[in-house]
Amino acid sequence: MSPKQQTRLVFVVALVIGVSLAAFLVFKALGQNMMYFYQPSQVAAGEAPTDQRFRVGGLVVPGSVSRSKDTLAVDFDVTDNVGTTTVRFNGILPDLFREGQGIIAHGKLKGDVFEADKVLAKHDENYMPPEIADALKKSNDGVMPFGDGKGMARKVMTNEVQPK
Amino acid sequence: MWSFLHRLSSPPTFYRWSGVITPIFAVIAAALLLVGTVWGLAFTPTDYQQGDSFRIIYVHVPAAMLSLSVYMAMAFSAAIFLIWRIKLADVFAASFAPVGAAFTLLALVTGSIWGRPTWGTWWEWDARLTSELILLFLYLGVMALRSSLPERNQAARAAALLAIVGVVNVPIIHFSVEWWNSLHQGSTVSKLGRPAIDPSMATPLYLMIFGFMFFWLANAFSRARVEIVDREQNKRWVREALGDKAEMQRRAGEK
Structure with missing residues (x-):
């Protein structure tokens, strides 16, 4: 390598390192703002804003879903296995909404209840045919070992270990 | 070793061997x-x-994976060009950009179509979605920068710099x-384990992931071949390889 090429090599490496460092600092400064949603335990701890809209994400607690008889209104609890937040929603839920499934609700906190105007289903990374899902469920006492929003559950677990 | 690589990357030799390999890539891809x-x-x-909506995975996942791989390949070629000034590296950096941008767009569009029934939204300003959108803008920026500067060498260097700076986005998308x-x-x-x-x-x-890879190779190689002929159009090897029409007619007249 000629000295000129060496200089250019050093320049390119320095450029990549410099830009990575800058990006790292930017994301470090943004911190919590990069999070797409808050977890119910964070909401319970008062880390979520009370005066503005935000998102809360967690698993729908089985048995907590109660629908109104004559409107679309629905109440349910979401949990990250640490804290629980009650969500009230008036609208059409996505297809993948079900008990035990990960969801993300967008709205505002009113007292202890989170009033959502949008509910999104969070899909996990598991794909399988229905027969295999049934077999898995049967072999695990009727509970899905994964596929029940485990992607989120795993994330919840890791955050549990390292609270922010 | 180095002299062998050097010979392979010289424009006339590259034009010859890539002419054999490109159709093979295309057939495998198809x-x-x-x-x-x-x-x-x-x-x-x-x-x-x-249900059936998961089937979009067969386009979405390969397109998204390749959008990142192509970017890495483009930035790597750009770095080689910037450091060693190898012409062919710049030709490839230029050839990778359009196909990478197409993969990125495809990943964004298929993701959006899948997100509507699954998540319940076409678009959210989520970290993954946003960083992939930035990748599309990076590809478009690299292409625009290259075509906006009149002097080829200057344009190549500017595009290479932007491509290298943009590499920081690749791990951000992935993680x-x-x-x-x-x-x-x-x-x-x-995912490791199960x-x-x-x-x-x-x-x-x-199969689809490998199909997309071979499509990328076939596409990039044919783009590179066109680009190299365009850049060296006044050289003798190009006339010999493509056959100079006037020259051939003159010879035909002599007979």
């Missing part, structure tokens, strides 16, 4: 994509939660679903 598509759409079971709470799920294919996708669904997915 075969893999055809088998993968038919298999994925018609012969895989439905997903236990998403966005790990680092931040995001709407987008974690990786299905590269495979997150049933084997009956995975095989056509791997």
Whole structure:
């Protein structure tokens, strides 16, 4: 390598390192703002804003879903296995909404209840045919070992270990 | 070793061997994509939660994976060009950009179509979605920068710099679903341990991923061939390789 090429090599490496460092600092400064949603335990701890809209994400607690008889209104609890937040929603839920499934609700906190105007289903990374899902469920006492929003559950677990 | 590589990358030699290999890439790509598509759409079971809408994975995942790989390849070529000033590296950096941008757009569009029924939204400003959108803008920026400067060498160097700076976005896209709470799920294919996708669904997915790879190679090589002929159009080897029309007519007249 000629000295000129060496200089250019050093320049390119320095450029990549410099830009990575800058990006790292930017994301470090943004911190919590990069999070797409808050977890119910964070909401319970008062880390979520009370005066503005935000998102809360967690698993729908089985048995907590109660629908109104004559409107679309629905109440349910979401949990990250640490804290629980009650969500009230008036609208059409996505297809993948079900008990035990990960969801993300967008709205505002009113007292202890989170009033959502949008509910999104969070899909996990598991794909399988229905027969295999049934077999898995049967072999695990009727509970899905994964596929029940485990992607989120795993994330919840890791955050549990390292609270922010 | 180095002299061998050097000879391979000289424009006339490259033009000759790439002429043989490019159609082979294209045939492999067509075969893999055809088998993968038919298999994925018609012969895989439905997903236990998403039903048939999961089948978009056969386009979305390969397109998204390749959008990152192509960017890395483009930035790597750009770095080689910037340091060693090898012409062919710049030709490839230029050839990778359009196909990478197309893969990125495809990943964004298919993701949006899938997100509507699954998540309940076309678009959210989620870390994964946003960083992939930035990747599209990076590709477009690299292409625009190259074509906006009149002097070829200057344009190549500017585009190479932008491509290298943009590399920082690649790990951000890849790890966005790990680092931040995001709407987008974690990786299905590269997850270690228990495979997150049933084997009956995975095989056509791997066929599609390799099909996309060969499509990329075929596309980039044919672009590179055109680019190299365009750049060296006044050189003798080009006239010899393509056959100079006037020259041939003159010879025909002499006979």
